[in-house]
Amino acid sequence: MRSDAKKNYNRLLEVARQVVTEQGADLSLREVARRAEVGLGTLYRHFPTREALLEALLRTSFEELAARADLFTASNSSDKALVLWLRETIAFTYSHRGVLSLMMGAIEDMDSALHTSCVTLRAAGTELLTRAQSEGKARQDIDGTDLFALIAALAWVREQPSAAARADHLFEVITSALLTPH
Structure with a gap:
């Protein structure tokens, strides 16, 4: 994985952990992408579901x-x-x-x-x-x-x-x- 892709992956996980704590398992993927400051396409490339x-x-x-x-x-x-x-x-x-x-x-x-x-x-x-x-x-x-x-x-x-x-x-x-x- 390229370094920028790895950075995005780790950032998405870090933010998702925070969002799960707040919203539970029904977390908004759009919210995760927004807070991680990446596009939805980037999120879906790493995590299709x-x-x-x-x-x-x-x-x-x-x-x-x-x-x-x-x-x-x-x-x-x-x-x-x-x-x-x-x-x-x-x-x-x-x-x-x-x-x-x-x-x-x-x-x-x-x-x-x-x-x-x-x-x-x-x-x-x-x-x-x-x-x-x-x-x-x-x-x-x-x-x-x-x-x-x-x-x-x-x-x-x-x-x-x-x-x-x-x-x-x-x-x-x-x-x-x-x-x-x-």
Whole structure:
């Protein structure tokens, strides 16, 4: 990629991150181009669809969350590592308003630009869960797909104005039901 094209690409991602924080996943591509001070054609050359732009934004974050799973595994008990990772993943999902439905759809749609990133994220959670299960610290009747659904449910609760104040309590209820007493 030419240096000016790379500069535009990075600027578009930087601006898109800000716009997603403000507007959520339904961000205006026109607004991203305007704030990045590039034409719509430049934006569409780099990101032909909104999903392609979101995938580029989310891929790095999902990779970081997957790496955090490894970090938590290395420095914590299996149950604590799982809970820490769940908390971070839910917080991330909540802070990126609107990505929840995209993530849930993309995990099942192999043609989605977000599919690979979502599968990677689910695999990281599955590894944490499997480790806790093998040590007898987590229920045996749940799998990575269930865990991904729980993340979505808890992030959704946090998004609801009437339930947001209860989100931390519900997180504790869910994680205590997920983990086995030891």
